[in-house]
Amino acid sequence: xxxxxxxxxxxxxxxxxxxxxxxxxxxxxxxxxxxxxxxxxxxxxxxxxxxxxxxxxxxxxxxxxxxxxxxxxxxxxxxxxxxxxxxxxxxxxxxxxxxxxxxxxxxxxxxxxxxxxxxxxxxxxxxxxxxxxxxxxxxxxxxxxxxxxxxxxxxxxxxxxxxxxxxxxxxxxxxxxxxxxxxxxxxxxxxxxxxxxxxxxxxxxxxxxxxxxxxxxxxxxxxxxxxxxxxxxxxxxxxxxxxxxxxxxxxxxxxxxxxxxxxxxxxxxxxxxxxxxxxxxxxxxxxxxxxxxxxxxxxxxxxxxxxxxxxxxxxxxxxxxxxxxxxxxxxxxxxxxxxxxxxxxxxxxxxxxxxxxxxxxxxxxxxxxxxxxxxxxxxxxxxxxxxxxxxxxxxxxxxxxxxxxxxxxxxxxxxxxxxxxxxxxxxxxxxxxxxxxxxxxxxxxxxxxxxxxxxxxxxxxxxxxxxxxxxxxxxxxxxxxxxxxxxxxxxxxxxxxxxxxxxxxxxxxxxxxxxxxxxxxxxxxxxxxxxxxxxxxxxxxxxxxxxxxxxxxxxxxxxxxxxxxxxxxxxxxxxxxxx
Numbered sequence: 001x002x003x004x005x006x007x008x009x010x011x012x013x014x015x016x017x018x019x020x021x022x023x024x025x026x027x028x029x030x031x032x033x034x035x036x037x038x039x040x041x042x043x044x045x046x047x048x049x050x051x052x053x054x055x056x057x058x059x060x061x062x063x064x065x066x067x068x069x070x071x072x073x074x075x076x077x078x079x080x081x082x083x084x085x086x087x088x089x090x091x092x093x094x095x096x097x098x099x100x101x102x103x104x105x106x107x108x109x110x111x112x113x114x115x116x117x118x119x120x121x122x123x124x125x126x127x128x129x130x131x132x133x134x135x136x137x138x139x140x141x142x143x144x145x146x147x148x149x150x151x152x153x154x155x156x157x158x159x160x161x162x163x164x165x166x167x168x169x170x171x172x173x174x175x176x177x178x179x180x181x182x183x184x185x186x187x188x189x190x191x192x193x194x195x196x197x198x199x200x201x202x203x204x205x206x207x208x209x210x211x212x213x214x215x216x217x218x219x220x221x222x223x224x225x226x227x228x229x230x231x232x233x234x235x236x237x238x239x240x241x242x243x244x245x246x247x248x249x250x251x252x253x254x255x256x257x258x259x260x261x262x263x264x265x266x267x268x269x270x271x272x273x274x275x276x277x278x279x280x281x282x283x284x285x286x287x288x289x290x291x292x293x294x295x296x297x298x299x300x301x302x303x304x305x306x307x308x309x310x311x312x313x314x315x316x317x318x319x320x321x322x323x324x325x326x327x328x329x330x331x332x333x334x335x336x337x338x339x340x341x342x343x344x345x346x347x348x349x350x351x352x353x354x355x356x357x358x359x360x361x362x363x364x365x366x367x368x369x370x371x372x373x374x375x376x377x378x379x380x381x382x383x384x385x386x387x388x389x390x391x392x393x394x395x396x397x398x399x400x401x402x403x404x405x406x407x408x409x410x411x412x413x414x415x416x417x418x419x420x421x422x423x424x425x426x427x428x429x430x431x432x433x434x435x436x437x438x439x440x441x442x443x444x445x446x447x448x449x450x451x452x453x454x455x456x457x458x459x460x461x462x463x464x465x466x467x468x469x470x471x472x473x474x475x476x477x478x479x480x481x482x483x484x485x486x487x488x489x490x491x492x493x494x495x496x497x498x499x500x501x502x503x504x505x506x507x508x509x510x511x512x513x514x515x516x517x518x519x520x521x522x523x524x525x526x527x528x529x530x531x532x533x534x535x536x537x538x539x540x541x542x543x544x545x546x547x548x549x550x551x552x553x554x555x556x557x558x559x560x561x562x563x564x565x566x567x568x569x570x571x572x573x574x575x576x577x578x579x
Contacts, residue, residue, distance in 0.1 A: 010052040011060070013043050014291040015284075022287075031134050033349065034381055036287055037374065040294015047299070057292040063240075064289025065354055066258040067282040070239040072129075072158060073262020083426040084152035084419065087337075091327045092156035095345065099125035099320040106311050107369075115175025116369060119359035122164055123373050124315050126157045128349020131381055135344070135388060143427075145420045146337050150344040153324075161351040165255050168358055170196035177364040203250040204260065207242065211264035219265075220531065222475065231475045236281065238265070255354060286350075293353040296360075297374040298367070305368070312376040317346040317387060332415045335398050335408035339391035346387035347380040348373070442467050442537050445490045445510065463547065467537035472496075472530035479514060479528040487538040488515040494534030499527040506531070515544075 021035035021042075043052040081088065103121025104114065112120070132154055133142065141147040172178060215238060222234045239261050246257025302309055321342035328338035356373045359365030398404045442464045470489070472478050478489065478496060490512045498505040498513060507513060513528055539547070548555040 006053045007056050010056045011288070013050055013052055014039065014057070014060075014288050017042055018287045018291055029385070031131050031381055033128070033131065033290060034378060036290035037294040037297070037378055040291040041297050041299065042294075043291065044295030044297065046297065052291075052295065054292075054295060057288070057295055060285065061289040061292035061357075062254060064285035064287075064292075066239060066243045066254050067285050068289065068350060069255045069258040070243075070262040071282050073259040073264075074266055081152050081155050083422045084149050086419070087149055087328065087331055087333060088152035088156050091324065091331065091341070092153050092160065094327045095320055095324045096122070096125045096157065096160055098323040099315065102315055102319050103312075106308075106315065110308065112366065112369070113176040113364070115172070115177050115364040116359070116366060118175065119168070119355065119365045120312075120369050120373070122161070123352040123356050123359075124312060124348060124376060125320060126161050126349075126351045126355075127154055127345045127347055128351070128381070129154045129158065131347050131349050131384060132344050135384060139388070141340075145416070145423055146340040148423055149337060149419075150341050153341055154344070158351060161355060162256060162259055164355060165358060166196065166200050168355070168364075169362060172362040172364060175364055177359075177362040199250045200256070203246055203257070207246075207260045207264060211242075211261075215261075215264055228473045228475045290350075290353070293357070293374065296357075296367075296370045298371045301368065301371040301375060305372070308372055309375045309379075312372050313379050316348055316376050316380045317383065321346045321387070329408070332412055333419075334412045334416050335404075336395045337416065339395050343384075343387040343391040347384040348377050349381070352377060442490075442492075445492065445512075445537065463539075466539055466543040466547065468540065470536040470538050472534040472536070474530055474532055476530045477527060478530055478534075478536075479524050479526070481524050481527050483524045485514065485522065485524055485541065487540045488544055489513050489528075489536045489538050492535040492537060494530060494532035496534060497529050497531050499529070500525075 017039035018036045021039045022032035023035070025032050025035035025038075041047055043050055045051050045054065100118060100121030103124050104117035107117030107120050108114075129151070132150060136142045136147045136150070142151075219231065219234055219238075222231050239258050242261040243254040243257035246260070247254050324345050325338045325342040328341055329335065352373055356365060356370050360367065360370055398408055443460065446460050446463055467490075468487075472494070481499075491507060491509050493509050495506055495508045496513070498507060514524070516522075516525065
């Protein structure tokens with residue numbers, strides 16, 4: 001070829017193999033993640049055939065880590081975590097400690113360093129949120145109390161791994177690994193830790209104090225430009241820019257910087273738009289991340305060290321699950337909750353790979369350790385449905401034996417009921433927040449407006465039959481000032497901004513706009529821009545006028561509203577003229 005196409009070849013091979021094997025995994029009722037990892041094995045250096053560029057794959061994987069962590073931050077729910085904090089925080093911390101200790105002890109028996117054992121134990125102690133959510137969705141258990149406890153537990157695990165990503169580089173030298181720079185190697189451990197925590201604290205303070213004021217404002221300004229491409233670019237620039245800046249200025253990992261960027265945008269009105277716009281690239285680069293992880297796996301480990309593979313698999317599927325089971329029961333919760341959590345933890349995933357890659361980069365984890373972690377991930381994810389099936393059978397057995405049911409379920413029900421009450425309160429708050437983005441049907445729209453109150457059900461049906469659905473992306477200009485008026489818009493979902501001289505009005509689901517120009521037969525008087533993913537129903541000019549002719553009461557109501565809005569529009573102009 002006339003020029004180097006190794007980047008194109010790596011991306012093309014990664015996507016093609018990942019698609020085919022992800023499709024095959026899905027057909028086998030396995031998470032597509034298994035297929036992506038196997039795709040990495042096939043294009044890696046340890047199998048015959050095409051070998052992708054490992055250096056390029058590593059950089060693409062770093063982008064995948066940034067976008068993955070940005071997504072974790074965007075979906076981080078403090079309210080859900082606080083609702084289950086009494087079980088999730090002590091449970092996850094205790095289970096991580098037990099699993100890490102067992103992993104370090106196994107590694108010591110194999111002759112590894114303390115640092116390698118700690119990294120191995122941490123990698124095996126954290127489960128995959130992606131795999132858990134898929135398992136809960138298949139069982140319709142995401143919204144149940146036990147499902148939300150399991151999700152909260154894994155959120156605590158994710159936060160603990162974020163902390164590990166921060167501290168591992170600082171501790172690498174003391175644990176027998178390599179450190180960047182001679183000065184870092186000569187510093188005392190406490191000084192190194194202190195400097196690391198100080199940098200993280202400074203970075204967090206700057207981002208969390210300035211970010212919530214600047215970033216939502218910036219994205220809102222971009223959304224008002226009417227360019228969907230600019231809005232998507234702004235989201236990606238936020239994630240990548242903060243991640244790179246955190247590493248360049250504060251020596252903080254890309255992963256932590258991206259996580260903070262997501263957390264900053266999480267509580268803003270634009271969080272769902274940011275998540276939706278970044279999702280396609282996040283999914284694509286996440287696939288490349290898993291492919292690059294699979295490239296590190298040496299299948300020969302299954303023959304060279306079968307006992308070690310069995311050991312790490314037993315730790316993942318038995319050791320930490322039994323630890324979680326015991327902790328939940330000791331905290332006073334029912335056996336069914338304990339079994340759900342223990343089954344949820346019987347696998348490992350994305351954070352394990354991120355931490356393993358960092359341990360390998362700092363010389364803590366041997367290459368053999370990465371292969372062991374990948375073997376444990378592939379096998380545990382594949383066998384995870386069996387863990388849930390076993391938990392269900394054991395729960396039913398307990399229910400069928402009165403003595404066990406009394407001690408492990410009925411006696412513990414009051415504490416579980418109190419937690420369910422807290423979860424219900426958190427759910428109500430979430431529903432109230434989501435109400436702004438709800439979708440109203442045409443019938444519900446008609447019911448909301450006083451002007452349509454006098455219509456009979458048959459007359460409302462006539463209106464609905466004349467409605468036309470329209471959609472708009474964030475930043476899309478729905479109406480431009482000066483254009484000819486062609487329809488009135490009713491907002492089913494989303495939000496728009498009406499730009500008037502001297503002011504901007506925001507309208508949401510249940511509002512309508514564009515009727516004034518139709519009533520007065522004038523050009524559009526204002527720009528209307530979607531600042532959300534919007535769904536409208538419209539009445540075109542001909543249908544609008546025909547329905548007003550048939551129903552004079554609606555015309556009168558609209559004329560009164562138009563006069564009132566006209567007076568409101570004049571107020572800013574008069575104020576500006578008198579200033």
